[in-house]
Amino acid sequence: MTKRLISALCLSAAAMWLAPTQAAAGQKVHCTVILDAESGKALHREGTCDKGFAPQSTFKLPLAVMGYDAGILKDATTPRWEYKTEWKRPKREQETTDPTTWEKDSIVWYSQEITRRLGKEKFADYARRFEYGNADVRGVKGQTDGLTEAWLMSSLKISGDGQADFMRRFVNRKLPVSNEAFARTEAIIPQFSAADGWQVHGKTGSGRMRTKAGKFDGDSWLGWFVGWAQKDGRKVVFARLNIQDWKSEEPISFFTRDSLIADLPKLVK
Template sequence: MFLKPILAAAFSIALFVPAAQAGPICTLIADPVKNTPLLEEGDCDHRATPASTFKFALALMAIEDGIITDANAPKWPFKNGYAAWGGKNWKRETDPTDWLKYSVVWYSQLITKQMGVEKLNAYAQDFSYGNQDFSGDAGKNNGLERAWLASSLKISPNEQLQLLARYTNKDLKLSERTYALSRDIMPSQMINGWQVFGKTGMAYPQTKNGQYDRDRPYGWYVGWAEKGDQRRVFVRLRQDDRKMEGATGKRAQTNVLVALTPFLTE
């Protein structure tokens, strides 16, 4: 059954995937209500940087901790020196809804700095979130700025799925307000009468010499779908094997939605 306990020691925590594993790494789809796997393909125990999929977990933490108070608050202004590589949507005032919609890194960094490492570690332990390592790059003391961005924090597709299943079944130690507000701010779309919520993620892996391999980025898409009392949870992890146009996370999204749609029946 897909909701079995997971032993962290069993998984790779390598900083990069060998060339033989490039391309699709894992696709997972499950029914969390019936505790039933629907699709499992690839190496779903492989741990990789969560990249921006960490925003899902971070949103739960920030709402529960009182940092995020509603879908439009806090609204924080962009300042010079903030991460700005995401373009114009990062260079303006941002609220929780836009944070997730446009995947604004500096907003995440303000949240993690407010929370601090101790609270992040406590929530990560409660969530069984991968290797729970917020130390950041070795010797740089930058965990609060980039632990989840091709750095120390790693998670496998199976572990992502476990968290999503616990979330949709309301098995996490969270308030009803956190469940409701996190759902409100998560990007979603309608497919076959189902509301599909999800978060992309993309990051360039670090090589052994500390550089970034910009030809072979990781891409994630993780989320859940709901219709009435029915639920589906899904995860896709891939790594490009060459430089390609567009975002790897968007390719992961397209891949898993094609696989998911047959399981979204009317």
């Protein structure tokens, strides 16, 4: 294989991850994928589930696994970190936060404190070993810092298929971390009740899309809901993604979450 061909293949692979988030600005994208957690069989799959997009706050789930495995996070209420005014976060984030409220209220600065404590090398190593999406936590030069923003409309990308695959490895404890890291992460992920006795555990994520020039595209928003659900010993993993124009005060991720919770019992029969 010539050097030119190798280079072309590398560029093509990079484009697969970098282009979707930019090209999708202003366009409508939907994905729903549900897998049987044990067998991996696809119970439902529709839409654009093979293209990578920013994980946004769904990354708080793998980040919790990293934090517990590294000993930065201790249990459901430890550590409790005080908010600092220099972080200039929205009013809803200006509170003392522990691991449970971090996941429930989706507190960005708490995520950033975890990655700062991990450091660049360890953070990147976890992303690679988790095989999480494209595992690129370098950030975008001149736009976003890799250590504290890689997952926020930046370099890190994951598809709906990738989200479901990661969740399956998480619930089956197939990641290279301690058993305590799995159990403690499971304990802090928000839980919801669905029809027919299903219990749904998952994390939302939302953010404004970027144009090809890297600028925020005003009305085009991304919304994720990713997690697992169980009933009578049966377990499934899922990912739902919506990208569309969004002008409601309610985050698009809440719409995505609520629609998945409503749909899931019908989709897995």
